[in-house]
Amino acid sequence: MQPILQVKDLQVSFQVRGGEVKAVRGVNFEVGKGEAVAIVGESGSGKSVTAQTIMRLIPSPPSIIKSGEIIFQGNDLTRKTDKEMEAIRGKDIGMIFQDPMTSLNPTIKVGKQITEGLIKHQNLSAKEAKEQGIEMLKLVGIPNAESRFNQYPHEFSGGMRQRVMIAIALACRPSLLIADEPTTALDVTIQAQILNVMKDMQKKFGTSIILITHDLGVVADMCDRVVVMYAGKVVETGTKWEIFQNPQHPYTRGLLRSMPRLDQKKNEKLIPIIGTPPDLIKPPAGCGFCARCDEAMRICEQVDPEVTQLSDTHMSRCWLLHPMAQEVKSS
Amino acid sequence: MVRFILSKFFYMIVSLFILISVTFVLMKAIPGNPFMSEKAVPPSIQQHLMAKYGLDKPLYEQYLKYLGNLARGDFGISMKMKDQGVSDLIWGSFGPSLRLGIIAIVVSIVVGIGLGMLAALYHRKLIDNVAMILAVIGMSVPSFVLASLLQFYLAQKAGIFKVMGLNGPLDYVLPVMALSAQPIAFIARLARSSMLEVLHSEYIKTAKAKGLAWPIIMWRHVIRNGIMPVVTYVGPMTANIITGSVVIEQIFGIGGLGKIFVSSISNRDYTLIMGVTIFYGIILMVARLLTDIAYAFIDPRIKLSKGKEG
Amino acid sequence: MEQVDEKNVVEHLKPENFQKIGVDEKQAEIIQRESLSAWRDSWERLKSNKFAMTGLTVLILIVIMAIIGPMISPHNYYSNDLYNTNQPPSADHWFGTDDLGRDMFVRTWMGARISLLVGVAAALIDLFIGVIYGGIMGYFGGRVDAIMNKFSEVLYSIPYLLVTILLLVVLEPSLWTIILAIGITGWINMSWIVRGEIMQLKTREYVLASRSMGAGSARLLFRHLIPNAMGPIIVTLTLTVPNAIFSEAFLSFLGLGVQAPIASWGSMINDALTGWMYYPWRMLFPAFFISLTMLAFNIFGDGLRDALDPKLKK
Numbered sequence: 001m002q003p004i005l006q007v008k009d010l011q012v013s014f015q016v017r018g019g020e021v022k023a024v025r026g027v028n029f030e031v032g033k034g035e036a037v038a039i040v041g042e043s044g045s046g047k048s049v050t051a052q053t054i055m056r057l058i059p060s061p062p063s064i065i066k067s068g069e070i071i072f073q074g075n076d077l078t079r080k081t082d083k084e085m086e087a088i089r090g091k092d093i094g095m096i097f098q099d100p101m102t103s104l105n106p107t108i109k110v111g112k113q114i115t116e117g118l119i120k121h122q123n124l125s126a127k128e129a130k131e132q133g134i135e136m137l138k139l140v141g142i143p144n145a146e147s148r149f150n151q152y153p154h155e156f157s158g159g160m161r162q163r164v165m166i167a168i169a170l171a172c173r174p175s176l177l178i179a180d181e182p183t184t185a186l187d188v189t190i191q192a193q194i195l196n197v198m199k200d201m202q203k204k205f206g207t208s209i210i211l212i213t214h215d216l217g218v219v220a221d222m223c224d225r226v227v228v229m230y231a232g233k234v235v236e237t238g239t240k241w242e243i244f245q246n247p248q249h250p251y252t253r254g255l256l257r258s259m260p261r262l263d264q265k266k267n268e269k270l271i272p273i274i275g276t277p278p279d280l281i282k283p284p285a286g287c288g289f290c291a292r293c294d295e296a297m298r299i300c301e302q303v304d305p306e307v308t309q310l311s312d313t314h315m316s317r318c319w320l321l322h323p324m325a326q327e328v329k330s331s
Numbered sequence: 332m333v334r335f336i337l338s339k340f341f342y343m344i345v346s347l348f349i350l351i352s353v354t355f356v357l358m359k360a361i362p363g364n365p366f367m368s369e370k371a372v373p374p375s376i377q378q379h380l381m382a383k384y385g386l387d388k389p390l391y392e393q394y395l396k397y398l399g400n401l402a403r404g405d406f407g408i409s410m411k412m413k414d415q416g417v418s419d420l421i422w423g424s425f426g427p428s429l430r431l432g433i434i435a436i437v438v439s440i441v442v443g444i445g446l447g448m449l450a451a452l453y454h455r456k457l458i459d460n461v462a463m464i465l466a467v468i469g470m471s472v473p474s475f476v477l478a479s480l481l482q483f484y485l486a487q488k489a490g491i492f493k494v495m496g497l498n499g500p501l502d503y504v505l506p507v508m509a510l511s512a513q514p515i516a517f518i519a520r521l522a523r524s525s526m527l528e529v530l531h532s533e534y535i536k537t538a539k540a541k542g543l544a545w546p547i548i549m550w551r552h553v554i555r556n557g558i559m560p561v562v563t564y565v566g567p568m569t570a571n572i573i574t575g576s577v578v579i580e581q582i583f584g585i586g587g588l589g590k591i592f593v594s595s596i597s598n599r600d601y602t603l604i605m606g607v608t609i610f611y612g613i614i615l616m617v618a619r620l621l622t623d624i625a626y627a628f629i630d631p632r633i634k635l636s637k638g639k640e641g
Numbered sequence: 642m643e644q645v646d647e648k649n650v651v652e653h654l655k656p657e658n659f660q661k662i663g664v665d666e667k668q669a670e671i672i673q674r675e676s677l678s679a680w681r682d683s684w685e686r687l688k689s690n691k692f693a694m695t696g697l698t699v700l701i702l703i704v705i706m707a708i709i710g711p712m713i714s715p716h717n718y719y720s721n722d723l724y725n726t727n728q729p730p731s732a733d734h735w736f737g738t739d740d741l742g743r744d745m746f747v748r749t750w751m752g753a754r755i756s757l758l759v760g761v762a763a764a765l766i767d768l769f770i771g772v773i774y775g776g777i778m779g780y781f782g783g784r785v786d787a788i789m790n791k792f793s794e795v796l797y798s799i800p801y802l803l804v805t806i807l808l809l810v811v812l813e814p815s816l817w818t819i820i821l822a823i824g825i826t827g828w829i830n831m832s833w834i835v836r837g838e839i840m841q842l843k844t845r846e847y848v849l850a851s852r853s854m855g856a857g858s859a860r861l862l863f864r865h866l867i868p869n870a871m872g873p874i875i876v877t878l879t880l881t882v883p884n885a886i887f888s889e890a891f892l893s894f895l896g897l898g899v900q901a902p903i904a905s906w907g908s909m910i911n912d913a914l915t916g917w918m919y920y921p922w923r924m925l926f927p928a929f930f931i932s933l934t935m936l937a938f939n940i941f942g943d944g945l946r947d948a949l950d951p952k953l954k955k
Contacts, residue, residue, distance in 0.1 A: 090542030
């Protein structure tokens, strides 16, 4: 599959009073055309920072892209000027945020918030933009789109607002949609609806999707591949099936164990991962997860694990997969 | 919307009614009658005066009569100023105060918002720091202290302005400066913090993610929403400027309503005190009502939510 | 750091390093950045704010001077000395004398006592009425809240300084009537702050928990809700105190404040107004100290708000 986006060794830091928070520490992944990739991890794992860095939405300072490349349709986004990024945002990459209650401007009519981008990127007249805007509202499943077009965000429910956000993000038919925890703030029943809208749109427009989430249920529902992040690094990637059925990193296994499943046995408990992620001002020398890992070995504290390629699509970063670990175990 | 305005108007009338009643009761609660303090007024003349001002009637009758007169815009007769009508005294002196007040309000809003916006745009830079230090100083110096200092240094010593009076346009400079300093400081801080809040809000991220140019984001999304809280301050600011004008007029020798008020207090001219108090009250309440209505027009969220509730 | 050099890795690739150590539970539970209790945390933030600490220091110095100032001078605040009127500052009279020959140094610090007393006492009245009224509104909600809230809204729209002036015209002006007049007109804002906080807090789990364990209303309100609303209450107080001081100065300026020979900063400025072009010190000392006090309160209050409101923490 032709990758539409390649993130190569991305490192992002934040300048804070106590020093430098190394939020993203060398992240690699790619997204194919029409593919849906999930980035999974708990809060503070660097997944949102990664996503917002692709869009170059984080102001600098305080953030700094320390190194790495973000190749989007053949261009390195880290080298773009602000002006050049403006032409890409909204047009080629759309973005949806977590909280639909705060991500729409409360004082501007919903319709205008949709057409703003259309007018900017496609040089439409106000009338054409309005037609397209209403069309978008219909596509994302908002009833009475014509009259809704002239309402304010507070007249919409949370789920409806998230639909509006999707309409805004997809108005210019971007080739990549980044959805940053799009369902976290919504009720469970609404979550499914929103995911369905996104799936529909993906089918209709062939949009690639990066879905950022901490909810593996959401992943199972709509993604092809999964990128698991922990403490600013990718600890495991693979296809959905590889991750769900053959997880190799203890953190991935921990995530799966802490998630309720339908096929769960009656007396099987959900096991939370104890402890908290490391302080990324002083990241540990070894594996970031080792303090919380019940399979940790001495080397895990000393050296950061190497990448182990398990298949063409499956890789994990864990010393347990090193041949020597297998030897010691079996001896 | 109409309901919202009507309910606000209703509450304004209730507040006004309470203010009038409180004023009336307080004035009647003063022991003795207003003529007892005057030296050697024979009881018969006192009696005559009491009858003339209707003070010999039962209280509720006096109260109803006062309300009735007020409704017709009649505030009664001054007790110490040679029988002049209180309304005439108020209207006669209101001109300079009104001009001064309106100029001060406009200056406060324009300069305050300007400073606040600059500070927010240059957050944590030199301009921000200087503006905020100025603002906190501006908030801390009482207007009568500032007025005296301005008068001393810019008028008395430097001779740039006249010390007293309000005749030419230049004469407005010092009183307006003294009156607006605190509101400017307050508005600048308010505008700054609300602009910063807007700048960090999610919907600005959305606007950025749409690829809008920064100037458009600033104008369409940041400034409009950032200024909104300032509108709510216009009511309290009017109060601040009115109370300020009471002393500022005294200091700069301006024959306005404030001066009438001060002299009515020191003369214990009760009908005049009552009249000016109620007059000030009406201005403030109307200012507050206009603020509420203006806010409801700017912020679409108000129309439905509050309208239903009220 | 990402590119661990090869040698380093190879060095560690020894079988003994692949021994399982497992999760160190104690280690895992230690939250990496030292976690401080909320109040400690706020205090640390406050301490690191130079402006706020300067404000606090100035306030403490002013309070100390208000206490000892009148004692360290050989003069008192009420004795007239008609041979030494309007004297500029000198070795004998450090801040000069006023039109009746009274020592300005002593009067300035006596004025500080009055101003601070008015400020603090009015703030306490605000605190008392505002917390109870706001607490009841927030805690009971519903109809009680609706009625009480409307009532306070009506009160709020009555210009309080006008009512204060009326009260003082009617009552004999004295220190206590001033405090009373300022205090009983100023609590509405406090009650709204408390109401908002309580409304938020009462849905929290720990409140629900202790309610389910049978804690009574009063206990819940005073043991759980109000203590947790302390942050915003304190911040509001730091704004109430300078407001009260300002109101007192304003009233004294109108001649409705404390009566001679007692002085407050406001009345001293008012006294100085007539001749201050010739005797600037009579104006400058009280004007400087009242402005300094307000400034100190304002920057301390700002710092306190930043320190107590972690939402604004950047």
